[in-house]
Amino acid sequence: MEIRIDPNSTVPIYLQIIYSIKHQVATGRLKPGEQLPTVRKLATDLRINPNTAARAYDTLDTEGVITTQRGRGTYVREHPDDAHLMRVRKDQLKAMMDNVVNNALSLGYPTEEIKEAFDGELARWMRQRRSKTSSHDKKLFEPDANLVLQKA
DSSP, X not given: OOOOOOTTSSSOHHHHHHHHHHHHHHTTSSOTTOEEOOHHHHHHXXXXXXXXXXXXXXXXXXXXXXXXXXXXXXXXOSSOOHHHHHHHHHHHHXXXXXXXXXXXXXXXXXXXXXXXXXXXXXXHHHHHHHXXXXXXXXXXXXXXXXXXXXXX
């Protein structure tokens, strides 16, 4: 499990942990039944207060993402609900968007300029992705100059 926190973010650390774990569960990087580090280990690894790690785990447990078994540890819930995972993905995207929009607004950018910047970046990203895909496809069908065909 990999969790990165940004101490300079406006998002509280416990929420960053929650978003990270939810994202890893939703994308399959954390598998059902997989054991998570203890609160103490997570706090030590992230260099945060153990109460912050405990708060994140408590919230995740309440939301049904993880389960804590006394004396055994904390695990990703075995049968995550697909509807719940979709909600998690939506909530995470909303939180990311809220963070970007709030930061831009706090710097004085008007909403229309934020929207134009987002649309422009998304369009650029899509062009770049198409370009990479098409250049990859071309490589699959272009003859290799280093390949020498021999008659059998």
